[in-house]
Amino acid sequence: MPKKNAFYAQSGGVTAVINASACGVIEAAREHDDRIDRVYAGLNGIVGALREELIDVSQESVDSIAALRHTPSGAFGSCRYKLKSLEQNRAEYERLIEVFKAHDIGYFFYNGGGDSADTCLKVSQLSEKMGYPIRAIHIPKTVDNDLPITDNCPGFGSVAKYVAVSTKEAALDVASMCDTSTKVFILEVMGRHAGWIAAAGALAQETEGDAPHVILFPEVAFDKEKFLARVQKTVEEKGYCVIVASEGAQYEDGTFLADAGSVDAFGHKQLGGVAPTLANMVKSELGLKYHWALADYLQRAARHIASATDVEQAYAVGRAAVEMAAAGKNAIMPTIERAPGPDYDWSVGEAPLNEIANVEKMMPKEFISEDGFGITAAGRDYLLPLIQGEDYPPYHNGVPQYAKLKKVLVEKKLKEGFDV
Structure with a gap:
């Protein structure tokens, strides 16, 4: 695939570490300048793509992007906007492809939960049919920890x-x-x-x-x-x-x-x-x-009390998404894989989006105590490693210092707007 621009967006309820994933995406994309030219981010998530409100991430300094790793919330803005099915509103998906094509975007990184995994999969499928293929990679994020296959979810x-x-x-x-x-x-x-x-x-x-x-x-x-x-x-x-x-x-x-x-x-x-x-x-x-x-x-x-393990994993899946896309992979999600054994060790794997989208992972019965009011030893063994370590943000005058982005929008290229 020739050199293309990338689009990144945040979806749904934000977390203390979603910006660490954004940091991983942007820093990795800048290292892959042989494959990826500019990185754009959606202003307020996927809504930004539909409205053609794209933030030019190249306008942000190296230090500002690095500071995303210790900044909570959604630095580029998120949204609760669920795209309907292709059958119900094909126009929304076609609009996304049109915006991506107008801005020479060939990579789509969507950071969210099960609904955004579904959107990511549909964009990948429809873009092929429309003759403008997009490599779509979903980046896991949810405080609810309910995405399947991955051992746990960043956030x-x-x-x-x-x-x-x-x-x-x-x-x-x-x-x-x-x-x-x-x-x-x-x-x-x-x-x-x-x-x-x-x-x-x-x-x-x-x-x-x-x-x-x-x-x-x-x-x-x-x-x-x-x-x-x-x-x-x-x-x-x-x-x-x-x-x-x-x-x-x-x-x-x-x-x-x-x-x-x-x-x-x-x-x-x-x-x-x-x-x-x-x-x-x-x-x-x-x-x-x-x-x-x-x-x-x-x-x-x-973010002031974030788990160091969580921060590391959020950053890792952001970087992995770019590595996977640069390697030609499509319609997948980087996952966190827990190694067997008493000592906690993890690595990044991958899973196809058709096994991720719209599937919720509930608490296993073996994690819930017999009386239903507590957790078992197995549940504790699963949970405890995920809260380990401290990763404090820098402080000034007694309060944390977080990234403040310029969020400069690129010039629109499509004449018609889109109501959201």
């Missing part, structure tokens, strides 16, 4: 570390006040269908009986009576009870405890807050004083 390790640390610190607070104050503390974490993040709360435990005392997973049907009995027993025995609850906790019939009655741009149900729902149960049924907290954006933006 998850740092959220897991944040949740484990927050659970431990909050538990110490509650324990110190439980004699005359709060008896129950509930931390609500992300995880719509998969309970990986909630499971990470268990890493706060150092000895048997430590908090959290109850974990609620989407994979385990919520039993109100069983839950309240466990809370009551824990308070009686320890004086307090700490709960980590996944936002996707649901009843046996699949109804979410916190169904808000609406859906987001991806067609997912909007969840209205499982923590206050549980708190109301505790208050009305048990009469116990409570506090609850919603980790929300804090858990995925906390």
